[in-house]
Amino acid sequence: MRLIDLSALWRINLWVTFCFALVTLACAGLLLHQAVADVERELQATEAVVEYLSDTAVRDPASLQPRLTQSLRHVRVHWLAADEAARIPAQAGLDAWLGRQLFGERHNSSRLLDLSDGRRVLIAVDTRDAVADVRDALQQLLSVCGLALSLSLLTIRWAVRRGMGLLDELLQALRQVSGGQLTARLREAGLPEARQLAEHFNRMAATLEQAQADNAQLTQALLAVQEQERTHLAQTLHDDLGQYLAGIRAQVCLLRMVADQPTVVEQTARALALNCERLQQGFRALVHDLYPVALQHLPLAEAFGLLVSQWQASQGIDCRLRVGEHLPLLPGASRTHLYRLLQEALTNVARHADASQVRVRLQRSAKGLRLLIRDNGCGASQPQRPGVGLHSMAERARSLGGELRILSRPGGGWALALNIPLEV
Template identity: 75%
Template sequence: MSALWRINLWVCGFFTLVTVACMALLVHQALADVERELQSAEAVVHYLSETAERDPASLQPRLTRSLRHVRVRWLGADEAATLPTQAGLDAWLGRLLFAEARHSERVLDLADGRRVQIAVDPRDEIDEVWDSLQQLLALCALALLLSLLTIRWAVRRGMGLLDDLLHALRQVSAGQLKVRLPAQGLPEARQLAMHFNQMTAALEQARADNTQLTQTLLALQEQERTHLAQTLHDDLGQYLAGIRAQACLLPLVADQPSVVAQTVRELEHNCEHLQQGFRALVRDLYPVVLQHLPLAEALGLLVEQWQTRQGIDCRLRVGVQVPELSTPAKTHLYRLLQEALTNIARHAGASAVSVRLHQRGRHWRLLIRDNGCGAQQPQRPGVGLYSMFERARSLGGELRIISQPGAGWALALNVPVLNMPGEVS
């Protein structure tokens, strides 16, 4: 059932209740009025009866024809003295109104030989009440009709807006994010159009950002693969080729101890460089230290290595209680700090950095601050900041970046204790 039909049913039900209540009030008031009218009519019946018995000539049909609530009926010699019966709605209304009413009735045999019936007749009162009920029903029906037409007109305007919105949402679901609603009509319609247009604009911008980020990530992936291939070919490959040549040389110079000793030293040197290259390569691909060291020591080693490479003073402070995290959570926290330090080295121009990991209330907090030049916060984060936000979300926390020109950068990661993945209670 449509919304318009449901509204119409509710309105019809409301008008029905109001109409029934008004009819009940009208009938209740009519009962009191009928009681007063019938008392007056009884007095008239007694007066006419007494007058006719004293002076039959004074009771003329033309004089009694227009009396209200009193019926004077001339009877034949053998005619029964009964009032005309009513049928249909008038009879039902008469029984409802006059079930307890007194019906005074007198049959007189006049001195001039005529026979007359004088009785209280409530038909005039029934007609009045019935006319009032009909007027009430007509008024309620007219009010209901006008209300339904007004509701239909108003709902149709609203439904037109909903139809436009539904059509636009279908276009958005189909990937057409350039759709916009016209800002016109009622204030509510203009506000709805404004918020819808802002939503589609944000979705369009988010899709453009995701496309750009995807392209950047693919480019970084290709760069990493290229760097890995170059390292394996140019660096590690050359050492392996040298080791193989020196190994082939040893049988040929077995009778020359000095040459054998020199070749062995070169083999040791090449093997050492080969091992260092493999360690650096593995360290770039995955922080192996997380599998062998506690989190605090792994972060300390990362900070120490970064300080040695960049020549920037970096101090790490870790609270007494360090969260026990799962391996993926440790990796996220380690990479987030690594990315933050990389951004500081590239963009901050800082000479000192402080890193602090501690518990603050019911939250774990990682705070990274530098004394660099600072800058206005970017409206759209790049790949580095985007990856940090995603890692913070994976940890169930919130990452805030605070920066002002000349005041340095501050990154604060807050993670509720209950949201720390893999925490040991």
């Protein structure tokens, strides 16, 4: 994470520096443009001053004194010896180069005067003061921009370091969660954004921890249900079907012994037929518990009607089914999920609802198929923690691609609504 920290910090610094450089260049260009325009006006006025000083020196040489002309801006008065060349010493360095770039040779006008008092003087326009002004302005601009850039980079470094510290904690917590340590939590402190991030992460971790606990509990419940089903199957095979098979075997042996007694043979044959019929009924009930065979041979509405009538007969609870017309066709897997969901819902009503009346409605809706199951039982004010039955129904609804809603209120019973979207 530290490598990510440094990499992100360097990228941010480079982008900020690049932006400051562009802004500085733009400001420098504007400053130079304005400064050159201002200096051009000053130098034009300076040329008029040079002309005025020259005319004045010619008329009255005594008025032109060195102590009066040494502090003039943009004007250089250079006193020459009789044999000295008539030129101002050339300037070198940054100022001279900048002056040539900005003004060229446009303001190099000069006047060489031989005064009546014997002195010789050269009066000329000098751009060194103008260049110095432009240079000072550029230096001030660069200093301000450099100071602003430094402060910005320091502020960014502080902010990024602080933000990366939060990301370090978040990454460490995520590693703990991915490793199965769902008890990891973040400190809810610092900036509002950091507190909000920590709050959402802690809520997510708590939800995952609760889901893990629920899954463990459901796994244990499913294992217990599996063992109960196996025990029930073994008891059915041993106590019910096994006894019939033992009786049939004994009756077959008896037939061999009483073959010469027609009356006994007839009685034994009737007992054999009765035992075979009960054995067949037991196998049908067992197969029906394992798989709804009616779905293979009956339409969905008739299979639902058979299930409701059998449940009503076994539970003694009034249950009425209302099936709409023109139901959509469902594939085999979807029919099984829908049938099992109704079966599980009726089982929950018998176990927990304390109801005396149940209404089941299966009909086509605007978006697909709708199943509604309502009872007049005790209901509940708050949904209890979903058990194996509710989770089973939720998973079947998810397999159907539908939405399962369970509603209840004290004394108002339970209502289960399943909406299955179907393609038109």
